[in-house]
Amino acid sequence: MLNKTAHVSEAMFSKKIESVPVRDGFGEGMVRLGRENPLVVALTADLKESTRIHRFAAEFPDRFIECGVSEQGMITVASGLANYGKIPFACSFAAFSPGRNWEQIRTTICLNDVPVKIAGLFVGVTVGADGATHQMLEDISLMRSLPNMIVVAPSDAIEARKAVIAAASINKPVYLRIPRVESPVYTTEETPFEIGKAVTIWEEKNPQVTIIAHGVMVYESLLAARELSKKGIMSIVINCHTIKPLDDQAIIHAAKLTDAVVVAEEHQQSGGLGGAISELLGQQYPAYIEIVGVADSFGQSGKPKELLERYGLTAEHIAQAARRVIKRKNS
Amino acid sequence: MLTNMATNLPQDELRAHAQAIRIDIIKMLNQAGSGHAGGSLGMADIFTALYFRVMHHEPENPLWEDRDRLFLSNGHIVPVRYAAMAHAGYFPISALKTLRKLDSDLQGHPERVRMPALETTSGPLGSGLGQAAGYAYAARMDNRRFRVYCVTSDGEHNEGNHWEAVMFAAKYKLSHLTLFIDRNNIQIDGFTNDVMPLEPLSEKYKAFNWNVIQIDGHDFYQILSAVEQARSEYQRPTVIIAKTIPGKGVSFMENKFEWHGKVPNDEEAKRAIKELQKNA
Numbered sequence: 001m002l003n004k005t006a007h008v009s010e011a012m013f014s015k016k017i018e019s020v021p022v023r024d025g026f027g028e029g030m031v032r033l034g035r036e037n038p039l040v041v042a043l044t045a046d047l048k049e050s051t052r053i054h055r056f057a058a059e060f061p062d063r064f065i066e067c068g069v070s071e072q073g074m075i076t077v078a079s080g081l082a083n084y085g086k087i088p089f090a091c092s093f094a095a096f097s098p099g100r101n102w103e104q105i106r107t108t109i110c111l112n113d114v115p116v117k118i119a120g121l122f123v124g125v126t127v128g129a130d131g132a133t134h135q136m137l138e139d140i141s142l143m144r145s146l147p148n149m150i151v152v153a154p155s156d157a158i159e160a161r162k163a164v165i166a167a168a169s170i171n172k173p174v175y176l177r178i179p180r181v182e183s184p185v186y187t188t189e190e191t192p193f194e195i196g197k198a199v200t201i202w203e204e205k206n207p208q209v210t211i212i213a214h215g216v217m218v219y220e221s222l223l224a225a226r227e228l229s230k231k232g233i234m235s236i237v238i239n240c241h242t243i244k245p246l247d248d249q250a251i252i253h254a255a256k257l258t259d260a261v262v263v264a265e266e267h268q269q270s271g272g273l274g275g276a277i278s279e280l281l282g283q284q285y286p287a288y289i290e291i292v293g294v295a296d297s298f299g300q301s302g303k304p305k306e307l308l309e310r311y312g313l314t315a316e317h318i319a320q321a322a323r324r325v326i327k328r329k330n331s
Numbered sequence: 332m333l334t335n336m337a338t339n340l341p342q343d344e345l346r347a348h349a350q351a352i353r354i355d356i357i358k359m360l361n362q363a364g365s366g367h368a369g370g371s372l373g374m375a376d377i378f379t380a381l382y383f384r385v386m387h388h389e390p391e392n393p394l395w396e397d398r399d400r401l402f403l404s405n406g407h408i409v410p411v412r413y414a415a416m417a418h419a420g421y422f423p424i425s426a427l428k429t430l431r432k433l434d435s436d437l438q439g440h441p442e443r444v445r446m447p448a449l450e451t452t453s454g455p456l457g458s459g460l461g462q463a464a465g466y467a468y469a470a471r472m473d474n475r476r477f478r479v480y481c482v483t484s485d486g487e488h489n490e491g492n493h494w495e496a497v498m499f500a501a502k503y504k505l506s507h508l509t510l511f512i513d514r515n516n517i518q519i520d521g522f523t524n525d526v527m528p529l530e531p532l533s534e535k536y537k538a539f540n541w542n543v544i545q546i547d548g549h550d551f552y553q554i555l556s557a558v559e560q561a562r563s564e565y566q567r568p569t570v571i572i573a574k575t576i577p578g579k580g581v582s583f584m585e586n587k588f589e590w591h592g593k594v595p596n597d598e599e600a601k602r603a604i605k606e607l608q609k610n611a
């Protein structure tokens with residue numbers, strides 16, 4: 001059952017639900033933010049249109065910086081801008097930023113504690129035909145291990161737009177993980193969004209399993225929950241858009257209700273949200289956990305849907321994991 | 332074994348190979364529905380020269396231990412390499428239509444593990460020269476005789492990693508390493524001169540102690556002479572700065588940065604192939 005306080009789209013499970021590339025929401029958020037806050041500056045490394053920063057660049061040419069293909073250069077320049085007092089958003093593909101420039105992020109942004117916002121577009125296997133080199137599956141792991149860094153992974157275009165605005169309002173480094181792919185817009189203007197606060201989207205009486213997800217896997221999790229419900233398996237679905245700091249309270253609360261947790265994410269099974277939740281529950285409330293993610297392999301070229309299927313990242317896989325974890329709990 | 336000879340070269344034959352490779356690039360990109368047309372077409376002449384005249388290699392024995400090595404740094408133009416390899420006999424031309432499809436060895440960006448003859452995996456820019464330099468260094472430690480070629484783009488020269496390798500290769504006098512630059516003046520966000528100016532590029536390499544040769548990258552005589560000149564250099568690595576026309580051979584793609592990462596639709600593909608056939 002959909003949680004009323006989440007105010008999700010009325011078209012949630014209908015064919016009419018609109019699909020929009022999550023990155024488009026990011027681009028729109030940047031334009032709105034630019035109008036609100038003159039301190040905001042955007043940088044890119046020769047990926048203006050792919051990162052959807054081209055509209056910001058057109059409207060605020062004086063606050064847009066083209067760095068050329070130089071992710072290490074771009075991120076250190078962003079560090080300098082933030083140190084001065086600007087609010088820089090460094091936009092590239094996640095495989096290159098934070099993939100290539102991790103040490104510069106560690107030292108000049110995190111240890112230095114300056115509020116650079118790093119937007120990593122093109123994440124997960126849904127990047128598609130470009131193949132493994134461009135399908136970033138390790139970024140959450142890289143970013144969440146850094147002190148001072150906040151890690152946010154929006155689940156649809158509206159949430160991506162809200163995440164941009166929210167990221168600018170905190171005086172901290174933030175990593176925004178933004179999918180390229182079209183994904184159903186299941187949230188609305190009214191859906192609550194606050195960095196660090198997980199949102200319960202689906203909630204049934206006497207739940208047997210909690211499904212926690214981020215990014216495009218949230219919608220897949222909701223589809224899974226609906227299927228499970230039809231078979232009499234009640235569940236909770238949490239959109240955990242902020243991976244760091246984790247909403248410990250919400251997660252422990254749900255774990256206590258179900259004792260069985262499935263984490264679903266378009267990331268390696270190690271080091272991502274699944275890792276973060278395992279660390280939390282392992283130390284504070286041991287529960288049965290299954291992680292639906294990429295199993296220690298790289299992606300490959302293909303269509304997004306084919307690849308989600310191939311790498312075990314669909315609603316069906318989530319439902320199977322839910323059955324497995326419930327079985328383990330009950331055995 | 333294919334070998335080279337700059338003199339007496341059958342220019343017409345090479346040109347015919349290059350046009351056939353261009354036609355296959357158009358077909359494979361059209362079928363894939365995504366990929367990079369501009370750089371792939373622009374480098375068709377140089378890849379034809381490499382695979383049909385320059386490199387010592389054995390397509391039927393792709394990992395022949397004395398083969399010359401070719402490192403493609405700007406991995407996004409790999410369609411030109413796949414097409415040249417197919418025409419040289421590495422695999423059937425029919426395999427080209429699997430480009431960018433699930434389970435194909437012809438990944439969107441080159442992957443050595445799936446196709447060892449590619450020598451390395453690339454796509455993320457600026458890392459090819461360092462790898463080629465490392466390989467060349469290792470080969471010299473063992474007195475191996477083959478040459479190492481590396482192909483880069485101009486956009487890649489924005490990356491610090493590339494310039495670190497430029498210094499390394501000069502310091503260690505890797506004269507058996509030859510670098511081609513696809514100097515086509517475009518990258519994704521526009522003309523290189525607007526995105527990140529590189530000139531004076533040849534002076535930069537000279538200042539970094541490289542042997543510098545500038546050529547027209549569509550003139551086979553110049554391509555092959557430059558390679559010959561590189562072979563007679565025993566002190567420095569050689570860079571061949573090849574002026575090319577991105578989208579070469581297809582008038583509506585030529586010199587347009589918009590075609591960096593675009594592919595022709597059915598109608599455009601038809602027009603492009605017609606034009607390439609006419610000038611074959």
Ligand SMILES: Cc1ncc(C[n+]2csc(CCOP(=O)(O)OP(=O)(O)O)c2C)c(N)n1
Nearest residue numbers: 046370454455456484485486517518519591
């Ligand atoms: C490290 C890295 N950053 C960004 C990209 C995205 N990218 C792919 S091609 C390209 C443009 C590079 O210019 P160039 O190679 O000269 O393009 P071409 O002449 O082939 O059109 C960029 C920025 C990448 N592949 N790798």
Ligand SMILES: [Mg+2]
Nearest residue numbers: 485486517518
């Ligand atoms: Mg170029």
